[in-house]
Amino acid sequence: MANKLIDLLxxxxxxxxxxxxxxxxxxxxxxxxxxLLGPSGCGKTTTLRIIGGFEQPDSGKVMLDGRDITNxxxxxxxxxxxxxxxALFTHMTIAENIAFGLKLKNKSKTYIDDKIKYALKLVNxxxxxxxxxxxxxxxxxxxxxxxxxxxxxxxxxxxxEPLGALDxxxxxxMQYELIRLKNELGITFIYVTHDQEEALTxxxxxxxxxxxxxxxxxxxxxxxxxxxNAFVADFIGDSNxxxxxxxxxxxxxxxxxxxxCVDENFGVNKPVDVVIxxxxxxxxxxxxGTISGEVTHVIFKGVHYEMEVMAGNFEWLxxxxxxxxxxxxxxxxxxxxxxxxxNKPESEDEEVAYIEE
Amino acid sequence: MKRFLERFYIAIIFIFLYAPIxxxxxxxxxxxxxxAKWGGFTTGWYRALFQNQAIMEALxxxxxxxxxxxxxxxxxxxxTCIALSNMKSHSRTVLLGINNIPMLxxxxxxxxxxxxxxISFGFRFGMHTIxxxxxxxNIPYVILNxxxxxxxxxxxxxxxxxxxxxxxxxxxxxxxxxxxxPGILSGFLMAFTMSLDDFVITHFTKGAGVDTLSxxxxxxxxxxxxxxxxALSTIIFATVFVLLxxxxxxxxxxxxxxxxxxxxxxxxxxxxxxxxxxxxxxxTLIYSNLSKDKEGxxxxxxxxxxxxxxxxxxxxxxxxxxxVIYDEYETNENMYPKIESGAAEYDIVCPSxxxxxxxxxxxxxxxxxFSNIPNIKNIxxxxxxxxxxxxxxxxxxxxxxxxxxxxxxNKSMVTESIDSWxxxxxxxxxDNILMQDSVRDAFMVALKKLGYSMNxxxxxELEEAKEAxxxxxxxxxxxxxxxxxxxxxxxxxxxxxxxxxxxIYSQRENENLEYVIPKEGTNVWIDSWCILKNAPNKENxxxxxxxxxxxxxxxxxxxxxxxxxxxxEARKLIEDEDIRNSQIxxxxxxxYNNLETYQYLGEDADYIYNELWKEIKSK
Numbered sequence: 001m002a003n004k005l006i007d008l009l010x011x012x013x014x015x016x017x018x019x020x021x022x023x024x025x026x027x028x029x030x031x032x033x034x035x036l037l038g039p040s041g042c043g044k045t046t047t048l049r050i051i052g053g054f055e056q057p058d059s060g061k062v063m064l065d066g067r068d069i070t071n072x073x074x075x076x077x078x079x080x081x082x083x084x085x086x087a088l089f090t091h092m093t094i095a096e097n098i099a100f101g102l103k104l105k106n107k108s109k110t111y112i113d114d115k116i117k118y119a120l121k122l123v124n125x126x127x128x129x130x131x132x133x134x135x136x137x138x139x140x141x142x143x144x145x146x147x148x149x150x151x152x153x154x155x156x157x158x159x160x161e162p163l164g165a166l167d168x169x170x171x172x173x174m175q176y177e178l179i180r181l182k183n184e185l186g187i188t189f190i191y192v193t194h195d196q197e198e199a200l201t202x203x204x205x206x207x208x209x210x211x212x213x214x215x216x217x218x219x220x221x222x223x224x225x226x227x228x229n230a231f232v233a234d235f236i237g238d239s240n241x242x243x244x245x246x247x248x249x250x251x252x253x254x255x256x257x258x259x260x261c262v263d264e265n266f267g268v269n270k271p272v273d274v275v276i277x278x279x280x281x282x283x284x285x286x287x288x289g290t291i292s293g294e295v296t297h298v299i300f301k302g303v304h305y306e307m308e309v310m311a312g313n314f315e316w317l318x319x320x321x322x323x324x325x326x327x328x329x330x331x332x333x334x335x336x337x338x339x340x341x342x343n344k345p346e347s348e349d350e351e352v353a354y355i356e357e
Numbered sequence: 358m359k360r361f362l363e364r365f366y367i368a369i370i371f372i373f374l375y376a377p378i379x380x381x382x383x384x385x386x387x388x389x390x391x392x393a394k395w396g397g398f399t400t401g402w403y404r405a406l407f408q409n410q411a412i413m414e415a416l417x418x419x420x421x422x423x424x425x426x427x428x429x430x431x432x433x434x435x436x437t438c439i440a441l442s443n444m445k446s447h448s449r450t451v452l453l454g455i456n457n458i459p460m461l462x463x464x465x466x467x468x469x470x471x472x473x474x475x476i477s478f479g480f481r482f483g484m485h486t487i488x489x490x491x492x493x494x495n496i497p498y499v500i501l502n503x504x505x506x507x508x509x510x511x512x513x514x515x516x517x518x519x520x521x522x523x524x525x526x527x528x529x530x531x532x533x534x535x536x537x538x539p540g541i542l543s544g545f546l547m548a549f550t551m552s553l554d555d556f557v558i559t560h561f562t563k564g565a566g567v568d569t570l571s572x573x574x575x576x577x578x579x580x581x582x583x584x585x586x587x588a589l590s591t592i593i594f595a596t597v598f599v600l601l602x603x604x605x606x607x608x609x610x611x612x613x614x615x616x617x618x619x620x621x622x623x624x625x626x627x628x629x630x631x632x633x634x635x636x637x638x639x640x641t642l643i644y645s646n647l648s649k650d651k652e653g654x655x656x657x658x659x660x661x662x663x664x665x666x667x668x669x670x671x672x673x674x675x676x677x678x679x680x681v682i683y684d685e686y687e688t689n690e691n692m693y694p695k696i697e698s699g700a701a702e703y704d705i706v707c708p709s710x711x712x713x714x715x716x717x718x719x720x721x722x723x724x725x726x727f728s729n730i731p732n733i734k735n736i737x738x739x740x741x742x743x744x745x746x747x748x749x750x751x752x753x754x755x756x757x758x759x760x761x762x763x764x765x766x767n768k769s770m771v772t773e774s775i776d777s778w779x780x781x782x783x784x785x786x787x788d789n790i791l792m793q794d795s796v797r798d799a800f801m802v803a804l805k806k807l808g809y810s811m812n813x814x815x816x817x818e819l820e821e822a823k824e825a826x827x828x829x830x831x832x833x834x835x836x837x838x839x840x841x842x843x844x845x846x847x848x849x850x851x852x853x854x855x856x857x858x859x860x861i862y863s864q865r866e867n868e869n870l871e872y873v874i875p876k877e878g879t880n881v882w883i884d885s886w887c888i889l890k891n892a893p894n895k896e897n898x899x900x901x902x903x904x905x906x907x908x909x910x911x912x913x914x915x916x917x918x919x920x921x922x923x924x925x926e927a928r929k930l931i932e933d934e935d936i937r938n939s940q941i942x943x944x945x946x947x948x949y950n951n952l953e954t955y956q957y958l959g960e961d962a963d964y965i966y967n968e969l970w971k972e973i974k975s976k
Contacts, residue, residue, distance in 0.1 A: 054516050074519040075528075081520045087513035091535040100531075101521035145517075152521065 004063075005030045005156065005188055006051060011060035013046055020046045021212045024060070028156075028190060033182055035191045035199040038209035039235070044192045045160060047209075051190065052081045052158050065155070079156040080149035084164050086141045088133040094120075094144055095129035101152040119147035122181065139170040146181070156188045163198065175201050196236045200224060208232050229342050233275035240281065240316055244274040244341070252341060255312030257291045259334065263341040273342045278319040280338035283309070289331015295324045378594055385587035391846050391866055402588040409585060411667055415573040416589075418484070419553060422569060426491035427499075427548035433492070434499025434548075435541055439529075441500070442507040453504065460497045467494055468561035475562065482564030482701045490562040491555065495548035502544030506537040550600050553593070564701050565657045566682035576662025576685035583663070653678030656897040659696075659703040661884070662687055664758070666917035673904050679897050696721055696889065703889055704898040710883050711797075713754050714747035715957035722753045723888045729899040730755065732906030739946045740923035743881055746954040754885035755902050756923040760857040761881055761944060761952075762798065763874045765841070767867075770851035778806040778875045780852060782825070787832045791844060791853035794836035796970040797955060798880070799826060802854060805877045811953050814962040823969045827976050836974075845870055856882075857941050858920035864941070872941045878951025883923070 006028040013021040020043045028034050036044035049055040050062060053074035062070045069077060080101070089097050095116050102112045120126050123143035133141055142162055149157055159178075163171045179202055182189050193199055199206050200220040208215040208223060208231075215235075216228045227233035230241050244254035246266040252259050254274055266272055286292040293311025300306075305323045309316040311332050324330055385403070389396030406412055441449050459467065471490045480486055510533065518528035556571035563572060570593065574586050658665075662685040670681050684703070686692040689712040695701055697719065708716060716722050727733055733755065740756045748754045766775055770789065781790055781802065792799060801811040803822035813819060834850050841853040846866045855863070860872035886905065888898045904910060911927035921942045922928065931937040946952060958966070 052516075052520065054519075074516065075522050075524060079520075081517070083513035083517055085511050085513055087511050087517035089514065089518070089532055100518070100523070104522040104527075148517075148521070 003030060004028070005032075005065060006190070007061075007063040007066075008047070008051070009061040009063065011047070011050060011057045011062070013043075013050065013055065013057050019212060021050075021057070024212065024214070026207060026214065026217075028188060031186055031188055033179075033189045033191065033202060033204045035193060035203040035206045036209055037193060037196060037199040037206050037235075038215075039194055041211075042209040043212040044194075044209050048081075048158050048160055048190060048192045051156075052079060053077050078154055079158055080152050080154040081158040081160065082142070082145050082149050082162045084161045086133070086138075086145045086165075088141055088145060088148070090133050092133075093129065094125075094131050094133065094136070097133065097144060098129075098148045098151055100148065105152075115151045119151045122150070122184070123147045123177070138166055139174060142166065142174065143177070146178075150181070150185060150187070154187065156190060159189060159191045161193055162191075163195075164193075171198070178202055200236070208235060210235075226340060227275055227342065229345060230273045230275070233273075233340070233342065238278050238317055238319075240276045240278065240314075242274045242276070242314060244272050246270045246272045246341060250336070252339065255291055255314050257312065259290060259339060260336040261339040261341060262336050263339075266341060266343070271344055273344060275340045275342060276334055276338060278306070278317040279304070280334055281309075281316055281318045281320075282333045282335070283307075283318060283320060283322070283324055284331045284333055286329045286331045288333065290333050292329065292331040295326050295328045295330060298323065298326055381587055381594070382591045384584065385591045387584065387587075390584060391843055394846070394866070402584045403592075406585040406588045406592075411568075412570075412573065412585060412589065415568045415570045418567060419569040419571075422484070422487055422491055422559075423549050423552040426488055426495055426552050427545050429488075430492045430495035430548045431499050431541060431545045434496045434544060435503050435537070437496070437500055438503045438507050438537075441504065442510075453500075456497050456500050459494060460501070464555070464557035465561075468558040471558065472561040476698060482562065484564070484567050486562045486564060487559055487567065487569070490558050491552045494555070494558060495551060498547045498551055499541075499544035502547055503537060503540040506540030510536055546600055546603060550597055553597065563684075565659065565684035565703055568685065573662075573685070576687050653680070654894055654897055655680040655682055656894050656901050657682045657684070657702060657704045657892075658901065659684050659686060659692065659701075659706045661685065661707060664707065664884075664918055666913045669905075669910050669913050669917075672910070673901065677897075677900060677904075679900065681901070699891065702891070702893055704892040704894045705886055705888055705901060707757055707884050707886055709955070710744075710747045710885075711955035711957045713885060713887060716887065717748065717753055718957065721890055723890045723892060723895060724752045725755065725888055725902070726899060729896075730903040730906065732903050735906050735908055735911070735924050735926040737923045737925040740883060743946065743952070743954055744883055744885065747883075747956055748885075754883075754887050755906065756883050756885045757905065758858075758884045758918060758920040759881065759923045760921050761874055762793075762801065762854065762856055762879050763860065763872050763941075764852060765845050765855040765860050765863060765870055765872050766852045767845065767848060767850075767869050768871055769848070769869045775852075775871075775873050776876050778802055778877055781854070782806070782829050782832065784832065786851050788834050789851035790829075790833045791841045791850045792829075792833050792836045793841065793854045794838050796966050798854065799836070799970070799973070800966060801880050801955075803829075805875070805879060805951070808877065811880060812956045812958060814958055814965070816965065819965060819969055823973060826973045830973065830976055857944075858918075860941050861936075861939065862919060874944060874949055876950070878949060878953065881946065881952045881954050883954060 004027040008024060008026045011021050011024040012019070024043070024047065026047070036047055038044050046055060050057050053069070053072060057070065060070075061068055064078070089100065092100070098116045098119055099112045102115060107115075116129060120128060123146055125140060125143055125147070128136070128140070128144075133144065136144065145162070163174050166174060175198060178189070191199075191202065200223075203220055205217065206220055206223050207217050210231055216223055216232045218226075223232060223236055227236060233239045234241055242254045244252050246263075246269070247253050247258065248268055249264040249266075250261055252261050252263075252272070252274060289311075291312045293309050293316070295307055296310050296315070297308035298305055304319045304321050307318045307320065307324060309318055309330060309332065311330075316332060386398050386400065387395055388399035388401065441452060444452070468490070471493065475482065475486050475489075514532055514536070515528055518532040519525065523531065554571075556575065559569050560572055560575070563569070568576070570589065574582065574590075577583060577586065656679055658681055660683070664685070665683075670683060673679065674681055684701075686695070689709050692706060692708065693712065693715070696703065696706065696716070713722070736756055740759055741751055744751060744754055744756055764775055764778070764780065766780075771786070780786070781792075792802070797811075800819070800822050803825045804811045804813055804818065807818070807821055807825060809815070809818045809822070837844070841855050842859045842863050844850050845853050845855070845863050848867070848869075855872070857872065860870070864870050864872065886902045888895060888902075892898055905914070906924065908924060908926035908930055911922050911924035912930045915922040915924075915927060915931070928937060928943055936942060
């Protein structure tokens with residue numbers, strides 16, 4: 001495993017007595033694409049701004065490569081940021097924008113010109129050097145902002161919801177672009193977003209945050225398939241979140257039915273949360289289901305049908321390629337492997353976070 | 358039809374708005390000293406304007422103050438905006454509200470409070486106090502213009518520059534500054550225009566010898582505004598008009614420029630910085646040069662506007678080496694508070710009779726050592742005698758300009774010969790009578806007609822005078838000040854109460870006019886030189902007064918001012934026989950009865966006069 005490049009130690013930050021980060025600890029490995037994911041106000045942007053040096057933590061330390069940079073101003077940090085609203089210098093040309101950081105480092109003119117060419121090529125905007133930012137589309141401007149940052153060869157690139165202002169198609173294109181860039185440049189990306197799909201698509205590691213606390217750290221697959229608590233399950237993708245009681249290992253009871261599962265070591269008769277992804281819900285004949293109910297709602301979503309089924313006094317969200325018309329009686333089964341058991345929130349803070357979501 | 362009405366309506370509005378200015382512009386090309394007559398087209402007033410040193414100096418002061426104050430205000434205002442934009446939204450809103458108050462505040466309040474502030478800090482009034490005042494009132498306008506630009510800024514732009522390695526200062530000038538530059542420029546232009554435009558605040562904060570165009574123009578009010586000023590006002594209007602065009606067109610231009618090529622932004626930036634620095638340096642050099650002391654010391658003179666030939670000042674400076682610092686006021690009532698407050702230091706003033714009496718009573722004047730003024734012998738003894746009404750022992754004042762108040766009538770409209778104030782009550786001249794719009798002058802006429810003293814404080818007499826004036830009021834065409842002269846010249850009225858100085862001038866323009874001193878007596882007014890008790894240069898002041906009493910100098914001033922001189926020797930030097938023997942300019946006072954001079958009647962009497970005056974005016 002690569003070594004820790006950034007290490008946040010016990011970071012606390014508050015605005016107007018409103019605690020945004022509380023004893024926050026996180027490390028980022030070299031060459032990792034790490035995403036801070038969470039709803040607005042969860043502290044993800046503050047974390048990024050503390051790493052960038054635009055905010056000072058009230059307490060705690062920011063370590064870069066083992067060196068304490070907590071009090072180093074942003075212009076002396078070997079990292080670069082790509083801002084949400086591009087933040088291009090509108091009165092300069094594209095080339096001048098890209099050259100801005102290099103000129104400050106007193107690089108030679110040929111070096112700078114080469115770099116501009118290289119960077120424009122990298123972001124697929126060859127020949128745009130003499131244009132003004134205003135004459136470019138949003139996606140192009142964002143790519144220039146990225147080019148402007150990476151020509152400085154930062155150790156880490158910080159990206160603050162860089163695709164937030166783009167439309168869906170452009171956003172998806174840019175996601176692939178970013179993955180490609182990351183692979184080509186081999187630098188560490190710290191990415192902030194509230195869009196779970198973006199996070200799942202691009203990241204090596206996702207940090208799910210809420211109310212200034214880390215809810216779960218893991219690979220996209222981990223986070224999606226094995227959410228550690230109801231918040232993560234709910235925030236990442238659609239899900240059916242149900243109160244349940246763990247009767248014993250591999251047997252859980254909810255909605256007045258007993259279900260086989262694969263989880264162990266939760267104890268006996270222990271209250272838990274169960275999460276079942278909509279695509280894992282299997283509809284069958286009423287008599288074959290573990291429980292049964294009636295289809296109340298159908299929407300065609302293209303790839304699949306999204307249905308709501310009222311069964312066991314719970315409104316199930318179901319994704320299926322087979323359509324069941326409204327009013328049809330159906331049974332529900334779930335593969336034991338697809339039933340994810342989670343502990344109920346323990347601490348008070350977690351509880352609060354959960355309720356407010 | 359509807360369309361026509363719409364256009365007609367708009368046309369009317371614009372005519373109302375611009376007719377006065379068009380009038381001014383037309384008069385600035387009028388080849389006649391009076392606005393009642395069109396004397397043909399001339400650009401002479403414009404030429405005269407640029408040859409008039411006093412006006413050009415005022416123009417220089419105005420520009421100096423406008424430029425320096427708006428540059429400094431722009432710098433301070435912009436820095437303030439940086440701070441404001443980094444504040445929390447609540448405190449920013451509060452501070453911006455506070456910032457807006459001075460702009461809505463009446464100028465007069467700002468002016469007086471600044472004056473009081475300067476006095477309490479013991480500042481001496483001068484160019485620097487005007488500058489400070491202008492900077493103060495300009496800052497809010499700069500903030501008003503610059504702040505919106507900060508709000509439009511993407512907050513990340515500055516951070517992006519830091520992120521790329523720029524120091525905070527570099528980031529500001531390289532990234533923020535170009536974006537807010539349009540706001541800074543329009544703020545600067547607005548401040549410049551405001552400063553150029555200001556009269557009230559300048560009036561209260563200026564010191565001796567410093568005049569801006571607006572204060573200079575105002576000092577001329579007493580003698581009627583000279584046509585040069587029409588020319589100057591036209592130029593000022595054109596300048597402000599062009600500046601406003603710039604302000605309004607600047608943003609549009611800016612947008613067009615975006616298309617144009619690289620490096621554009623660096624040029625104006627450097628040019629502006631260079632311009633600012635050079636203006637400041639040059640201005641300070643010139644200013645320090647101006648205020649340089651002369652060897653012979655100085656004398657600080659506070660005089661009526663247009664009440665001394667500038668050429669005479671030059672001669673005095675050349676002969677004695679004494680530098681004259683010269684300041685002007687427009688009325689006795691404007692001069693008095695400045696002297697009384699002690700805010701500005703002066704050596705000599707030239708108040709009128711009753712004001713001299715008041716200043717003696719308030720112990721503001723110094724006794725003059727007449728052994729230092731041998732030229733006093735040139736002054737007509739009649740006027741020294743008359744002066745005793747307000748300066749009983751001839752200890753405090755030296756008569757400078759004198760005159761009478763009488764009746765000016767148009768011989769083509771009045772066939773009888775007039776010799777009494779009674780004619781002003783004659784019904785056959787109804788609607789053709791002009792009265793002076795001033796409380797003492799109006800009461801003088803009535804009191805004299807009734808055979809009382811014009812300095813009466815007897816309530817019964819005053820009541821009678823009031824009734825007489827109320828009775829007369831329906832007959833009058835108007836109570837006016839300056840317009841008596843112009844209306845009489847323009848044959849717009851038959852009879853008017855007028856000062857003798859104005860009468861001579863009117864007669865020159867319209868030979869049908871005749872001036873008479875009524876047999877019931879009248880007011881002989883005297884403006885005299887006095888030395889102030891706290892005069893820093895008393896000796897020089899006496900030298901200056903002695904100089905003014907020299908016949909050749911008195912003659913020069915008589916020709917410049919055109920008001921009668923009490924200097925008998927000077928009168929003998931007048932070449933034009935008609936003028937030298939004019940009974941209007943040089944009446945033989947001994948021939949008239951009941952001549953009086955205004956006295957200071959005290960605050961109680963002032964109050965009674967004003968109350969009665971209000972009654973008359975409201976009828």
